[in-house]
Amino acid sequence: MNRTLPPSDSSEPGRARKRAASSVQEAIQQSRPFRSTGQEALIGLLLTADLVRRQLSAVVEPRGLTLQQYNVLRILRGANAHGLPTLEIAHRMIEQTPGITRLLDRLEEKKLVSRERCRVDRRQVLCHISTAGLELLAALDEPMNHADERLLSALSPAELTRLVRLLDHVRARTQANLDPSSPTRPT
Amino acid sequence: MNRTLPPSDSSEPGRARKRAASSVQEAIQQSRPFRSTGQEALIGLLLTADLVRRQLSAVVEPRGLTLQQYNVLRILRGANAHGLPTLEIAHRMIEQTPGITRLLDRLEEKKLVSRERCRVDRRQVLCHISTAGLELLAALDEPMNHADERLLSALSPAELTRLVRLLDHVRARTQANLDPSSPTRPT
DNA sequence: GGGCAATAGTTTATGTGTCAACTATTGTTT
DNA sequence: AAACAATAGTTGACACATAAACTATTGCCC
Numbered sequence: 001m002n003r004t005l006p007p008s009d010s011s012e013p014g015r016a017r018k019r020a021a022s023s024v025q026e027a028i029q030q031s032r033p034f035r036s037t038g039q040e041a042l043i044g045l046l047l048t049a050d051l052v053r054r055q056l057s058a059v060v061e062p063r064g065l066t067l068q069q070y071n072v073l074r075i076l077r078g079a080n081a082h083g084l085p086t087l088e089i090a091h092r093m094i095e096q097t098p099g100i101t102r103l104l105d106r107l108e109e110k111k112l113v114s115r116e117r118c119r120v121d122r123r124q125v126l127c128h129i130s131t132a133g134l135e136l137l138a139a140l141d142e143p144m145n146h147a148d149e150r151l152l153s154a155l156s157p158a159e160l161t162r163l164v165r166l167l168d169h170v171r172a173r174t175q176a177n178l179d180p181s182s183p184t185r186p187t
Numbered sequence: 188m189n190r191t192l193p194p195s196d197s198s199e200p201g202r203a204r205k206r207a208a209s210s211v212q213e214a215i216q217q218s219r220p221f222r223s224t225g226q227e228a229l230i231g232l233l234l235t236a237d238l239v240r241r242q243l244s245a246v247v248e249p250r251g252l253t254l255q256q257y258n259v260l261r262i263l264r265g266a267n268a269h270g271l272p273t274l275e276i277a278h279r280m281i282e283q284t285p286g287i288t289r290l291l292d293r294l295e296e297k298k299l300v301s302r303e304r305c306r307v308d309r310r311q312v313l314c315h316i317s318t319a320g321l322e323l324l325a326a327l328d329e330p331m332n333h334a335d336e337r338l339l340s341a342l343s344p345a346e347l348t349r350l351v352r353l354l355d356h357v358r359a360r361t362q363a364n365l366d367p368s369s370p371t372r373p374t
Numbered sequence: 375g376g377g378c379a380a381t382a383g384t385t386t387a388t389g390t391g392t393c394a395a396c397t398a399t400t401g402t403t404t
Numbered sequence: 405a406a407a408c409a410a411t412a413g414t415t416g417a418c419a420c421a422t423a424a425a426c427t428a429t430t431g432c433c434c
Contacts, residue, residue, distance in 0.1 A: 037347045038339040042239055044354040049236030051361055052229055066419075087382060099421055101384055106419085123382040123429045145223075152225040154360030155353065160224045163353045166346055167231040173341030174238055253389075274412060286391050288414060293389080310399045310412040 052151055059147045060140060068095070069107055073137050076113060076129035083126035085118065112136060239338055246334045247327060255282070256294055260324050263300060263316035270313035272305065299323060 053067060060070040075092050076084060090100040104127060107113040112133035118124035129137075152160060240254060247257045262279050263271060277287040291314060294300040299320035305311035316324075339347060 036335065037344060037351060038342075039335050041339055041342075041347050041351045041354070042243075042335055044351050044358075045232075045236050045239055048354045048358050049232050051358055052232055055361065056229075068420080085382075086384095096422055097383075098385080098423080102420080121382085121430070125383070145226075148223065148225050148229055151361055152228055152357060154356040155228075157224060159353055159356075160228050162349065164224060164228045164231050166342065166350045166353070167228070167235045169341045169346075170339060171231075171235050171238055174242065174338055255390080272412075273414095283392055284413075285393080285415080289390075308400070308412085312413070 055151055056144070056147060059143050063136060063140060064110070065136070065140075068093070068099075068103055069112075070137075070140065072100075072103060072107060073112060073129055073133050076127060077134060077137055083116075083128040085124040085126055086115075089127060107133075242338055243331070243334055246330050250323060250327060251297070252323070252327075255280070255286075255290055256299075257324075257327065259287075259290060259294060260299060260316055260320050263314060264321060264324055270303075270315040272311040272313055273302075276314060294320070 057067045060067060065073075071093055072089055075089055086100060086104065087097060089095075089104075090097050093100070095103070104113060104115065108115060110132075112130055114128050114130055115125050116128075118126050155163065244254045247254060252260075258280055259276055262276055273287060273291065274284060276282075276291075277284055280287070282290070291300060291302065295302060297319075299317055301315050301317055302312050303315075305313050342350065
């Protein structure tokens, strides 16, 4: 993407737009090359993640689930028996607090999860996956695994490992940089 | 959601929640390991992209823009003078058609873009970025570049290139499997 | 043991994404 | 020229994300 600082900048016409460009450049049809590899990487990351999200959504959508709902069910399946308090689910997702409530509302409407006040700490609401939920997940395991494989079939095992490592690095660094002092302190 | 640990949690002694695992495993706190590296890669991809999106959103949000709105402005800045028809913008984003209309509606309300019927083909609506829009973008260039660098500062140039290449591969394969009428195909 | 802050969760409001159905214009066919 | 399909875009309905304000419960601590 073009990055030029002055206010009335940029956008000169007739810029050559066909060069042996990277896939990202082609995808967004920008008329200039990237300012940096980093920028290209970020855009590639977002494009790829969107593509993956779409593909995975398409797998669960026929069963009437969104990807987020599927995720909650997976979390609950993995957490079994005792159930999980609502916010614990939110923490394990990339979800904000208010979103998880309604997400669980819809799952409960579909009888895929059940909720109950915790007797020990009555502030908490414990969530469980129902038998129907488990069955639904079971039915989705196959196609989901298949989609996973298909999506990454372009990469060799070694490349996959490298990708995982690179992504881990990015997250590790960024999360370390995040403000550790939470601003949610009314004082 | 940020994985920032609660400061001195210690509410329960018996609650050891750390294990020496990959960053992804730690993040989602799944009790079992991944079935495959591919799955780990996908989840890592989604987590990382979400993180990046959040960080970049935080940069444009103080100016009252969403990341998508910012993107549209960038596209329009890059597309100069003649303006772009609505759907052309949508194609350059990962946006669906209806979304772009309302997105442009909001940008127009803020006087950041203008729209007009094309006289040649009256079905089309040509979109332009306004002077105010250009100024806003200019003001965001600096912090945006800074954020880009910060986000990927963990990776060396060589690693960045590798990441770009790996992501390109994933998209290339998947999109090839997807629909043969690729919308973003210049020459 | 009464006051008060932190915690767990929900509600509300707003912005947005997406699907389906719709309008308007153009191109094509006959 | 009338009919019809394709194109460009909008509108409506609904799910979702996020921030802010709210309720209920618990823990603290004096």
